[in-house]
Amino acid sequence: MGQNRNEPYVVKDIAGKLGQGFLRNPLTAVLGIVILALGWIALTTMPREEDPQIAISGGGIIVAMPGATPLEVENIISKPLEKKLREIQGIQHVYSISQNNVGIVNVMYYIGENREDSNLKLYDKVMQNMDEMPKGVMQPLIKPFDIDIDVPILTFAFYQTPDSKLSLVQFNEKLRDLRYKINGIPNVAKTTLYGDHKEQFNVEVDMGKLSAYHLSMGQIMQAIKQLAVNVPEVKGKTKDKKIVMFGVSNAINGIEDIKRTMVANYMGSPIYLRDVAKVSNGIDKQNFQNVDFIFRANNDKSQPFSKTIPQVTLAVSKLAGTNAVFVAKDVLKMVEEHKEEFKKLGIEYTETRNYGERANHAVDELMHHLIITILIIAIMLVFALGWRESLIVTFSVPAILAITLFIAYMTGQTINRITLFAFLLSLGLLVDAAIIVIENIHRHLHSEGADKREMGEILIEATDEVGAPTNIATLAIIMTMVPMAFVGGMMGSFMKPIPYNVPVALFASLVVAYIFTPYLSLKLLKKPKANEHYDMENNPYGICEPCLNDEDKDEDKNNESNKKGEK
């Protein structure tokens, strides 16, 4: 402070160097635009999701052993398998369920373990120990958990209207066609139908007639099996060595063929299947996994509830790392294309889950909050510093967020609630660097002798002066955030975007404050006229000057005299 103001200022800190380098550089404006553009690109193309991805890896091994009791399964399957799996590194817990006929061993890796590696390790361990498999046990099934693929982002409930002419089988067939088409959409992973039914010839044998005709179930089974055989065609050759193809066709071509199957002879007359059983072309009646639906028309809450009707739910999941919003949009478009066709056939649908929309909604709402918060801070700064200064600080916020967002995009993160909360959290912190720099510029511009000096030099000096303490202070905040990245468990993974993004945002806030604040000050701020400068002694910040009325100054004098008196 006690410097000679006529000598050129010597830059001491990185802050001043950055400021100097970019102050009169025409590329600075281009850089600003590029940063904002990159931020915009990141914002529009980054995958959006509601909650951040948590790398939960694990898997299940299912071993069937028909006829074994739970205790047998425990001893023969679960215990040895658990022991072996415990050898894998990175496994947190091993669970097992020993039931009648089957043993299931589930493993959970520590949160954050690499999913591909974990799956491989699990598979490897089971395969290595195949030689120790007990007798009478079926091939083990290894099923890794895959959350991305297993959690659908979209579900639709399809149902038939009362006047629909389609049979249940045809209805299901239509949905299977649609499902096949949806599978073709890019980034769609798994599609599942819940409550769907397949076509099936049902042969329901009447037990009474069975005993009356003196028949066994085994005979009926044999009779049908003998007819329903698919065999490849055979090749025959003519005299002139030409090929003639011929083959035995499946004797069953329709329901009538099954009905006409001869089961046995009883007292000299043939017994057909239709005599002892009801044969129908229907659905898989043994499948009890039905789905029912109760809804209000048009999702309008003033409408009454419908009756309970059967439905088929189509669930669609996306590939990992893809944008739920885009995938959901594409799938919705495909389904809507079929709306008219389906309506004619008497099929209607209701969207029962849309994570894409939910993610989009959550992200948009938070973006909204972010903008409101920026505006509130800008308004506060207008009162505290003046509108030009406020404008400069307000510009720095989108620039900082753009840099942070782009870096997040480059490092493979997604936009989710936690990322945006990290931004909201850092918002209060990241305007500080800009405020500190602009405040110092403001103070210097209004200080004595400012009118005699060159504008650029004042800006550089003001920026450089606060550099060191601002660096240390920002570093202190960054250091509080960094250890959070090492918090383990579900919660740690869930909160990861905060320690990842807040330090980046704070660092970006320093860079932006040092590069763009002096640059924009040069363009926007003007030196006050000579007589307008503030009194550096009594009010170095130049804030609230009208408050310093005469009364205060009188008190000031009194105090000073008191002080002298004490001494």
Add this chain to the structure above:
Amino acid sequence: MKKLENFVFWILQSKFRKAMIIILTIIAFFASLLMFPTKAVKARMLPGKSATTYSVYVDTPTGSSIEQTKKVTTCVTDILRKEKEILNMSTFYGQGIPLDYAGLVKGSAMKRTENVAEISVNLTPIHEREEPSFLMTSRLRPIIKSSCESIIPGTTIRMIEQPAGPPTLASIVLEVHGDNLKHIRKLSVEVANILANTKNLVDVDVMADDIYKKYKLIPDIEKIARSGLGIEQVNNILYLAFEGMAIATKNSANSSVQIPIFLVLSDKTKELSNQSADAIRSKLTSLNLMNKKGMMVPLTEVVNIVQVDSNPSIMHKDLERTINVTAETDNVSQVYPLLDAREKMMEYFKKDYNVETAPFSTYMFDLILTDKKTGEKFLLRWDGEMKVTLDTFRDLGAAFIAALVLIFFLLVIYYKSFALSGIILGGSFLSLIGVIVGHWVADQVTVNTFFLTATSLIGFIALMGISSRNSLLLIDFAMGLINEEGMEKKRAIAHASATRATPIFLTAIAIILGSALLASDPIFGGLGVALISGTVAAVFVSLLFVPVLMDNASALVKGKEEQ
């Protein structure tokens, strides 16, 4: 600003006034800490989140039929039909709903049996609805449970909400570990009873198969051999008759799947008159088997029918036999009901067991029971959200200490003084007063309980940085005044407090305004409140408490001893 400067100067001049400030601060600090044991501020990992969907899990006793399960779900949907804010409901029989985050860890995808069903309920959009989903489930739960669980005795109905944060198996999971299968079964039932009778705990469920009566057909080996049959044949025919089998398929050009030919007894003829062994015997007499010679042998001739108990599945966790008892909390923190239930358990098991408590760790609530008669050991382990909470708080605590150490080193490097660095750290630690009081105030003004959550802790950690920066700039400024301008120490400190007050207020307002919108969010409300109230406390601490400490630190004056 002059007034503030004079006020600070006035305080610094008297030893008594300085002592008062320090004592008042310490009292405030411990008074705010006391809000934990007195439950004025309650802790929880994450609060409830209002969502547009929730699900209802229906579990009828093991061995129940799909028709029985359907009866219960119909009862549930009939009650839900009266709700105005429900748009649609899908009931999935014998399977879970399409997987969601809650179902992921609750074993929803593993459901395959006739005794389970899940109902997915979609509500009107959050902004068009006054009642949050977690209050709705809390209101409906007693109604649904009292009227529908009694239809099939042994049924449990659970209302599952979307988790606000990472999903867990249940809020409270009590694992009963032990070798004796029958004994851990008994213990788990006793534990479940205690949990069910604890206030604020709902949806208590013992995760074990129910034991039910079933019949075993014991083949008479001699008779089977004599009549020229095989046991496999007997098995196959029984399965074919009652469960049915796809015995052949037909390919089709019109259908995307092969059409199976499914053989089974007709529903009417395979129906049993009642659940007795006689009914089975009379049914089986009309089922014949054909032996190798082509002769018919009635099935009842070669088997004996015996009634047995079903074999429940055996669960292991980390190679130990375990039965899980789960419970959900009814819109409250799980910590307090857990402690209540634990207290009751220690009382209850005292008669028959030696009860030991576990050493301090994140499993610190565990109870070790030793049977007084047999000497068998059992472990009651608390897992679920509680464990995750403790682990998270432990990790965040460690992160917090690491942050403290890092800042301290940074400051020591900058100032080359342990005393000054200590002042800055001490000052920033005191923002905890604001965080706790802020939560108490937020709890008073909001309708629901406002919990101190994991996000509050994150806010507190961030605050450390913010308030240490305030102190840092203050000390920097005062040092400049003393060492460069040669100002008297007390006056310099007072002057520094006054001039730094403006930027401290300015940045504080920026943080408060920035966090205001956070405070209304269910999950990050804790963070918002922590930042707002902590910043307010930090301002007071930086402007009043830190100057007092600074006055006592000699390192402020470079190269000189205190006057």
